[in-house]
Amino acid sequence: MANTSWYTVGKPEQRIDAVEKSTGKVRYIGDYSAPGLMHAKLVKSTQAHAKIISVDTTEAWKMPGVRAIITGEMFPYHIGPILADRPPLAFEKVRYYGEPVAIIVADHEYQAKRATEKVKVEYEPLPIVNSAQQAFQKNAPLVHENAAQYTKIISDVYPKASTNIGSHIKIRKGDFDVAWANSEETITATYSFNLSDHVAMETRSTRVEINPAGKVIVHSCSQSPFTIKKVLNQFFNIDVGNILVHIPMVGGAFGGKGTVQLEPLAYLASKAVGGKLVKLEFDREEDMTTAPCRIGFDATVQLGVTKEGKLVAGKYTYLIDSGAYTDQAAGITRAAALDCTGPYNIPNVWCDSYCMYTNHPFATSFRGYGHPELTFAVERTMDQLAEKLQIDPLQFRIINGIKPGDTTPTQAVLTANNIGDLEKCINRAKELIKWDEGQCIKSGKNKVRTKGISTFWKTSTTATNAQAGAIIIFEADGSVNLNCAAIELGQGTKTILGQILAEKLGMDMNKIHVTMEVNTQYDPHQWRTVASSTTFLAGRAVVFAADHAIAQLKKTAAVVLQCSPDDLEVGGGRVYIKPDPTFGVDIKDIALGYTYPSGHSIEGQIVGIGKHIQRHLTPMDQQTGFGKPGPWWSVGVQAVEIELDTRDFTYSILTGVTVLDGGTIINPMTATQQMRGGMYMGLSYATSEKFVFDEHGIVKNSNLREYPMLRYGEQPTEYLVDFIESPAIDGPFGARGIGEYGVIGAPACLANSLSIATGMELNKLPLTPESIWQRKVEGTI
Amino acid sequence: MNRHNGTSKAFIHLHVNGETKEVGVRNADTLLSTLREKLGLTGAKRSCENGDCGACTVLVNGEPSHSCLSLAVEVVNLPITTIEGLLDSPVREAFVDKWAIQCGFCTPGFIVNCHALLTNHPDANEEIVEEWLQSNICRCTGYQEIKEVIHSLLGSNNHSIKKTHPGLSK
C-alpha cells in the first residue's frame, strides 16, 4: 500500500448499490411499463447475404394493434461510430443473419411480434463471406461494394476500395526485415479465436419518445449516453440540446452496450407513431445475433530472438472478423496494433492489423478490446519460443519485459508513472501458482496437472479529447450528492467515485450520496463508460470537484471562524483550524451558507464542479503508427493450473491466479471482484464459447441452451488475486484503470497449460475436449 | 375443469407472496411476464425466456421454478414466492456481505434459488450445491463469491432459513 494514512481509499468499503440490488427493487431499463407504452419488434434477416427484392407488409398491416411499420428505404443512410457503414435498417441488401429489416410498432408486444411474422421479405441470395481469411482472398465476394466512400467519423480508419478491408492499421517501428534476418532463433505461428457473445444477463433495451416541444427523450441501458446524443444529432439532424438521455443501472455490458444500435431504431419507431413512447427490447436471440457480438481473430506472429533470449524482431498480422459492419471492430483493429507486442520491449516491430468485413453478425467492443485475442497469440508464441530456446518461460518473459525508458510499438515513451511493474507481477504470480513445484505433474491414472502463464498489458484507448465531469452538491445535513455520467454496469464505479470523494472530504461513505441514474441534462459530459477509463477520468473530475468545494467550505468557514482560509482543514464533517481541531464549524452549518444569529446570511450552498480531459493523446500516423494512444498501461500476469484427463481430453480448472499492477487500488474488494469475474469470463470463452455458423453464414446457436458457458462449479476451484500498486502520479490517489484487465490473459494461460498437458501446440480457441481431440486426430494423420 | 377457459384469455387468481391477486391474462402469458407486467413484481428478470439462465427464478409451491417456463394459467392455486417475498432471508444479506453482487441482474434469481436450496438442504454437500446452482448464470462474478454465500449459511447450526410457504390466503 502506497499510503496507509488514507481515510477510505484502499479499504473494502461495501458497494453502495448492493443492498438495493439484493432486494430485486432496482429498476433496470426493462422493468418499466406504463399504460399506453407502445412496443416495437423487428423483422430480421433470415439470410446472411442477400439482395432485398421486396418487403411486403400487406398482411402485417392487417394484424390487430399495429400502428406503424418502418422499412429500410424510409431511412436509407449509413451510421457508425468510426466509419458510417451501417444502415439502421437494411436497405437494398442484408449483410448478416439477424440484421434488422423492418420495425413494427403495436399496442402490445405480442401483437408487434405476431405482425413481424406476417411480413414477407423476398431475398436473392448472394455469395457468403464466412470467415476473415476468406474475406481477405483476392476475388472474394464483396460485403460492401463501396466501402471507401463511407463517411469517416473519426480519423484512424482506412477502408480499402473493392476489397473487404474495412480498415488497415500499420505499425512500422525499426526495421523488421533486417532484424529478422539477423535473428539467431525465430518462430512463426498462426492462431485463431472464434466470434462469441457478451451475454450480459440483461438484454439490450430502450424506450424513446418525442415530446411536443421536439425533445427526444431516450431511456436506455447504454454505456454511451453522450454518443447516443451524438448519433441522433449527426445522422437524424436533431439538435444536441434537444436530446435527453437517461440511463438507469445496467445489468452487465462488457463493452456490448457501448455502441448505438437500438436507440435510432426506437427513435424511428416513435416518430412513426407521432412521438409516442415506444419500447424496443431485444430478446436473447436478438441480443446475440441482431445486436453486435465479439470479434473473431486470426493472427500470424513472427518473433526473432538472440541466443540469449533477447527479442529483436516482431511481426504481427492480425485479421479481425468484424462481421458485416466495422462498428468498434475498426477501433479494436487499431488497439490490437498499438499494443501488438504484449508487454515486451522489441526494437523492431511491424504490425498489419486488418478489419475484415464478413457476413457474420457485426462486432463491437468487448471487455479487453482485442487484447485477450492478441495476448493469446503473443503468449502462445512466447511459450513455444522459450521451449525452442530452452529457457524457463517466466525467465524469458522477465528478460524481455517492458520497462520505463522503453517505447511501445507506436513509439510512445514509457515512464515510471505510465506503466506498471511487470517483473514484480511475474514474481508474485509465480509464488501464487507455486510455479517452482513443477509445471507438469502426473496426478493419477490418465490424469495430469499442468500450469500455464500469461502476461498482459493494455492502454486505455480513448478519444484524444475523452473527458469526464462531476458536480457535488452539499445538503443541509452536511452530506454530499455526487452527480456524474459514469454508468454503473456492475463494475462498482459509483462506489469507487464515492470513495474518492469521501477520501478528499475526509467524510464517511454514508454521507456521500451518489446518483445512480445518469441523465445527460444534469450530469456533465463524460466520453463513455468503456476502456477501463472511468476511475481515471471521472475519478480525477471528482478530485477537482472536491477541491473546488473545499475551497468554498474554507472560504465560508474562514469568515465564520475569523481566520484565513489557509489556516483551515476539512474532515470529519467539519472545517477546523489545523493547529486546534476542536475549534471549527460543522459542514452542515455552512453547507447552505452560514446564517448569523441576526439572520444575516453569507456565501450560499457549496457546489463543487470538476472536470478532466485527456492530455497529449494523438491519433496514429497512417504509415508508421507513430503516436501516443493512451495515458497509461496497466500490466499484469495470469496463470492457471488445470487437470486434464489424457484419455478423453476433459479437464477442470483448479486454480486461477491474477496479479495486476493497476496503480493504487481504491477498493480492494471491488477490484478483486473485477479480477475474478474477468478471469471467469476469459476462461468461459476460452473453454467453451463460440458462435457456430453453417455454410450459409447462419448462426446455429443463438440461445443460451446451445451457446455454452461455464456454470457454477466449473469456474476455477480457487481464484488467487493480488495487486502490485505502482502508483500512477496522474491518477486519482495513484490509480489506473482495471475493469477489463482480469479477462485479458485468461485464454492465453489456459491454452499454455493445456498445450503442456497434451504435448500439442493448441493455437485455436475455444479449447473444448472435442477441439483438443480434433487437434490430436489432425496431428496424427 | 375450468370450462370458462374456452377462450384465449382468462381472469385468474395468483397467490403471490402471501397475497391473492386477480389478474387478466392471455393463456399464452408466462408467469414471468404476468408477475412483471401485471403485478409490478419486477425482481424476477427477463433474460433468456428459455429456461436456461435462472434470472427469472421464483418459488412455486416452495420449489425453484423458471417463471419463463410456466404459463400463468398453469400455476393458479399454487403458492408463489418471488424475491420481493424473501426480503427477510439471510441469503439476501449474505449476498451483500460476501460481495456476490455486481450488476445485480442475476441476483434475485440466485437468491431465490439459494434460499430454496438451503431450506431443503441445510447441510448440502458441494455436489448438491452445484446441482442446484447450475440452473443460474452469473456473467459478472465468476461464482466464487456466490460459493462463499452458500458456505457461510450451510451447517446444522444455522436455523435462520425458514421454510417459505406463504400458503393460500385471503
Next chain:
Amino acid sequence: MISFDFKYFKPSSVAETIEAYNGVHEQGEKALFISGGTEFITFARTNKIYTDAIIDSKGIPECNVLEMRDDNLVIGAAVSLNKITNSNLFPFLGATVKQIADHTSRNKITIGGNINSELIYKESILPLLLVDAKVKLAKGNDERAVLLNSVFNRKLNLSSGELLLQIIIDSSNIDLPYISLKRTKFSKVGYPVVSVAAILKDNRLRVAFSGVCGYPFRSDKIENIVNDSTIPVVNRIDQVMDNLPSSIVDDLQGSREYRAFVLKNVLLDVMEEMEMGE
C-alpha cells in the same frame, strides 16, 4: 413471449380430458396435451409449434401418482423429474433423469413430457426401455397398458387423441445394478454428446443409448455383442460401433467422429464399471 393465442384446458379427470380434446377437435382445431409444458413454451415462443388449444394433464389424478402398487412402481406422466429422483423409488431412473436439463427445470419437466419430447434425446426413456416398463394409455373411453417397447420406436407412437397416463415398472427390476453416464460438450448443463444407461439383469448387460443416433434406442444386436465374453472388451466395443442402428448424429453438441470417440470411451467405462470383462 408467445405471439399466438390458444385455449387452455386443465381437466381433472381422464374423461374430462377426452371431452376437452374432442370438443376442440370437433371445431376443426388442433389440441395438444402438455404436462410440464416447458418444451411447449420454448417451441411456441420461437414459432416451432402451433396449436389452437392446450390440454394440461397436471390436473388428472392418474397422472400424478408416484407410488408402489403391489408389485409395481407406478409413475404418473405428470410427475416431475425431481420428484422421481427425490423419491428414490427407482434409483436408476432417478439417476438418469437427474442428468436432464438443470435442477430448476426438472421441477417442471415431467417424465411424460420428456418421453414425448420432440428433441432427439428423451433420456428418461433409457431406463424404461431396459426394465421392460409398461405404459398406460387412454383414448376415448379406452385405457390400455402395453409394453413401452411395443409403442416406442424412435419416438412414442401414440395415435391422435391418445394420452400417456402412467408408466408401470415391475418391482423386480428396480434394484438391479445400474450405471448411467452422460457426456456433454463442456458444461454439465447441456444436451448430451453421448448418454448411455445400462443395467445388469440375470448376468446380462442391457444397454440403451441417447445422443448417439437421431433417437434413443436399445438394440438386441448390441446387447448380444456386449455380452459375448469370448471376445475382448475393446473388440466388443468396436463391434458395437459397427452395429449402431443408424449413422451417428453430427450436430452442435459434437461431430459424428467425436461422438464415436466419446461413445467408445463411455462404453469402456460402462463395461469396466459393470465388470463385463472376459
